[in-house]
Amino acid sequence: MTDPARAQAGLVEALRTVGCGPAVLQAFADVPRHLFLPGHPIAVAYADDAVPTRIVDGVATSSASQPSMMAIMLEQLAVRPGHRVLEIGAGTGYNAALLARLGAHVTSIDIDAELVRTAAAHLAAAGVTGVDLRVGDGALGVPDAAPFDRIVLTVGSWDLRPEWVAQLAPGGRLLLPLTVRGSQLSVAFDLGADGVLRSDSVRGCAFIRLQGLGAGPDAVEELRPGWSAQVAEGASPDLAVLADWLDAPGPVTPIDGPLERADVWDGLGLWLMVTVPGAVRLLTSRTAEPPGSWFVPTGHGTATVVLPGPDGCAALVADPPGIRAFGPGGAAAAARLAGCVQGWRNAGRPHAADLRILAVPAGADLPAVGAVVEKEFSRLVVAPRVRA
Ligand SMILES: C[S@@+](CC[C@H](N)C(=O)[O-])C[C@H]1O[C@@H](n2cnc3c(N)ncnc32)[C@H](O)[C@@H]1O
Known part of the structure; x- marks a missing residue:
């Protein structure tokens, strides 16, 4: 499609579904x-895909x-005129x-x-005025333009920087793709009068990570x-x-229903990463796919969540759907992982949201109970939302 107006209308129509x-x-x-x-071709500009615009050393x-x-995050941000x-x-x-x-x-x-x-050139071409563009490390925020009713990161962060919290107006909202136990989650936090940030909404996401002072450890x-x-x-x-254990596959304990890509990232996989100490999410590229690993196909390779034990491990597998034991002591790890899967079901099969x-x-001090995640600048507690 080469007509920009038609292509744009098609994208807007597609966004209704989110x-x-x-x-x-x-x-x-x-x-x-x-x-x-x-x-970029018009069809690329209006596809519902990320478009890389800067590549350094192949990344x-x-x-x-x-x-x-972007649409999901703009809804999470709840921007009002004048903010x-x-x-x-x-x-x-x-x-x-x-x-x-x-x-x-x-301010961007x-x-x-x-x-x-x-x-700046793109904004001018689109006739958008009044955006205060800055060059700098966003880890420090923009103190001379603070306070802000809303702070949004469109880049992934490992931690919650104190500068962002300090630059929020009372009752303000901080929205960011945050690494939580190896998973990236788009979290909208509201700043309470007691200084506690409480999530209003959580979604799964996958963003490029911050460079500079906020880069954090390798994910x-x-x-x-x-x-x-x-x-x-x-x-x-x-x-x-x-890796050695994964070369020694054992039997599968079946679980109900198919296991698909989304189950490794959200839902069950996210739950295991957040609540089970020691859980590891594993990704393999298509060319490096281990023969007979039976991990969950992702389109780019395979993925799974692995639970290591003292003498073996267990992993989610797709074919047949279940938990496969690996290594000499894999059966014990598989039994433990099966209990964790049951824990997810008992909790109502929670997803990121x-x-x-x-x-x-x-x-x-933490004012709540849940899985505690310690960062350099922040301490998080993650728990399933109590359903009304
Ligand atoms: C996914 S892109 C943002 C997309 C953008 N919001 C848009 O609408 O096109 C992430 C951006 O974060 C920038 N970035 C990375 N680390 C940063 C930092 N410490 N401070 C400010 N920007 C940073 C990158 O240069 C990159 O342009």
């Missing part, structure tokens, strides 16, 4: 995405985010334009000066060439031993 409200839909209808992606350091994820909004990760300037269209006074910062220069460790592991904060499993996260500064 539960977008009328104001956010109108913003997508009013701001032409292709003006923020010059040089994307910037992209125009996937429109449906002062800080966006960290200006990128192409497209999200800043949508925020401006929603009536916000927008990016660590990459060249991207800020092109974002992914290599197990062997083509195999990577997402390990929870504070855990240090022996990945070489794990069913989680509630509280955050306080590192070392402060």
